[in-house]
Amino acid sequence: MSMQVRDLIKAVRGCKTAQKIREVITRESALIRNSFRKEDKINRPRNIYKLIYIHMLGFPSEFGQLECLKLIANPSYIGKRIGYLGLSILVTENQEVLFMSTNIIRNDLSSEDRYVVGLALAALGNIGSPEMLRDLAPEIEKLMESESSYLKKKATLVAIRTIRLVPESVDRFIGKVRTLIGEKNHGVVLTGLQLVLSIVKTEPETIVKFRKLVPGLVRMLKSLVNAGYSSEYDFRGTADPFLQYNILRLLRYLGEGSKKSSKLMADILTQVGTSGGISKNVEIAILYEAVSTILSIESDSKLRVTAINTLSRFLSGRHNNSKYVALNTLLKAVNTEPKSLKRHRKVIVECLKDKDISIRRRALDLVFGIMDKKNVESLTQELLDCLPKAEKEFRYDITAKICTAIEKFSPNDKWQIDTLIKVLTIGGQYIRDDVSSMMTSVIGRNPDLQYYTSKKLFNILLDDRYRNQTFLQVSSWVIGEYGDILMQKSEKDGELINTTQALDLFQILLESSRTTDETKYYILTALIKFSTRIEGYDELIKKIIKPYREHVNVELQQRACEFFLLFDYNEIRDPILDRMPIFVEKEIELEIEEEVSENINKGENNDIQKNTQIIQNQINVNQNIQTVQNTQNTGINELLMLNTETKKTQPQNKQDSLNFLQEIFSGSGSRSNNNNNNMNNNNNNNNNKTGGQGLGLDLGLGLGLGLGMNNQSQRQNQMQTQRQTQQNQMQNQRQTQQNQRQINQNQNQNKNQNQSQNKSQNQNQNQQKVQNQPFVVYEKNGIKIEMNFKVGNIRGTPAVMSIIKTTNISSIPISNYLLQVAVPKTLKAQLSQPSGQTIPPNGNGLVNQQLQIIKLVQQKTQLSILLRVTYVINGQKIVENKEVSNIPIFF
């Protein structure tokens, strides 16, 4: 004999462990199952109750689903009641059971007993599937006209479900609306309003039709508002608040986009939206609904201002809930009502200090929303004031907003620098990367502020309260980069800053256990820069760097080794560590987006700022030279980046810069003598300082070769470093010999150059011909690369546009096809993504790519391009470089 429901619940509650509960339930489930099998009609209702309880506890109960059907098929009301409850709780997904229940429900819908009809409607409302509702729609429609308001309400709600799940049935119910809303019974009116809302959501065209209801709704609302007290529907002192919410909500839909309807409701909205207290939740909810409606419909500006004022009252209230909804609504109004919103600045800012993160977050959005050029300084200050107390994630949000504010409204660069420094010091670790990149770019373009900034940073650096890593990184970069300016000017000003102090500070920071390795990279780089900026401290710097040659961190070790070696090559040290070019943010951002940005960001923790990305690219190029392995990943991106340097270059010997490009490629082509090659070329350039500026590019030798190599084991790296050292030593010995050879080379180059200049005049004449004519730049292994050129303008800059078509006429498919382009420093190239990486054989397909070349200097320039083609044919990887310098295009 199975137990009572009560006893089961008691038994479960008496269990001390989950295991015990499981035992009780398993035993009971078995009994129930047994009883079901025996068709035990007497205990069936009780068993279903028990199963519902078992289901709530999270145990299986599927075997009871059919029993529920048996119960609802039973004519007794009690059985039906339990059966329908079981059905609505136990059966939610089982379409088959639902399908079987459809007919029983249909019968019950036409029952004479309205309680039975009510049960069937409730079940439909809770679990009715689209099929069931479609089948039963006529019955539902009929019941909406029932005399009993009890059934009318339920049928109307089931109609809403039907409209949601079977949208095409909407027409059936539209005609019912008017009578429902005209009823006296509030419950029926309420469901009628909800029906209209669901109809207009499903079928927005019906709004126009329903606008006829506006006067009636306004009257209804008016009587509710003025009624004060009605015994039946009074809820917490307000006359049927739920009906009021729904009327207001429906008015919103009907008023939107219609001036006429909006005007009709203006009076009552003014009344509802301005009167009424804000002490009780019920009242606030009505005000809130009214205000939302006022702001959504075509209200006049006066009414809108009142609405904003009401919301502002919420903000100064004590209830967090009302603050939350007010901020949400104000956020929606920020674009339409900026003026009146700004008047409530104070209360909004106050919300930034709220305990609730969701309120603070909204307040932050809102503060940002009302920001403009006039108030940016004070509002940013408010945001900064919130920073110290904010938790990590919120700090991140705040700094992000400050960055955006700077981008949009910064009144001047000095303010921008001051603000960024504040963010760096207060915000600590949890700030957006942009802060550092903005910082470095703003300093770069403002020579007047370089001293100011570096001095300020230096002074803050002395105070160890603010030594968070991001700040350390930025400040060591700035102090390293502008060390000379800092020292010279501070001496003049009688400031107590000197180089020894700076170096001491760097040493302390390097030795501090609180400094991360990543920060140490920056400090080391700052130190080596110092050596070129200020004379006479080489030995001291060497002493500081020296121990890091054996540091356990490979990257750090490598930097230290290379920097240390640089001291032996004074001629190249200066150009390597030359001042960063002024950084043009937009261009690089653009390219990063267009090119494969992952290359840049991947694994490189070094992106203190976009400016340093140039360094990185140099480093990457250097990697190119050093290892063939990496050529696939690095590549075009970096090559292109080289040309983004906007530093004013002296008119350069073209041959020389092409030569430099060749270095990049030739170096990467042959692995064996790559190091020598690199040094070789550096020396070459130094010996013949024709276009000294070009040098800033190809080096990077020192600047951390290790980036991207972290995946290799430490040991390998050590070996590599050793090998490098050896190679360099060997190279020193051979240097004289090489110099000799280089001179010869250069003589040859000069000859070539003269020749090409002679040629160029003829070529100029051919230029017109070549335009629009495909120009075969590469033809080998069946692969043919054609380019056609067109001279034009891009945003006022002379430019050459080119379409590159690659076809494969061999019988073997080509895969992993990659084309890379480099141009002399006077030009800037941008290559689009290729249309594919594989080329089918026999000329059956082609790869398209677009190339844009912009000129960076005034002089007329001949177009010359260096191509590198990489592809795999017959399983063999082929990398080939091709210089295209005979293009008869001048621009």
Place this chain on the structure above:
Amino acid sequence: MPSLQSSEIRYILVQNRQGKTRLSRWYFPCSDEEKNKLLSDFYKLVNVRDPKLANFIEYRTYKIVYRRYAGLFFGMCVDTTDNELAALESIHLFVESLDAYFGNVCELDIVFHFWKCYALMDEMFLTGEIQETSKKIVLKRMSDLDRLN
């Protein structure tokens, strides 16, 4: 099955402070696994929340509106465009009705008479909409139903 996007209320839950679900009504089609996930998420979100904070939590693309009554959390998941304050009122209305029906309701009343609670819920809410907002009418209906038993 099309989703019930525009449904006012997606589900109504009553949980105690230990995370035991006392009542749950789902107004959108949803598998048992999904329900369990939503239940445990509700518990995690609501249980640790500082009582001084707002009673609204953004959850997935919806909003959970909840209020604590003694050891029980009453919550409903509504659309982000819905009036949160009104949802809170409807929770309160439900609790007041339970209170009036049982006469000073406590958790045990709900545990031992869960079917009555469901019946009351079904008189107040249906298919995610509010059906009746008069406590008096709901209570009268409940006593009618009880008499039929």
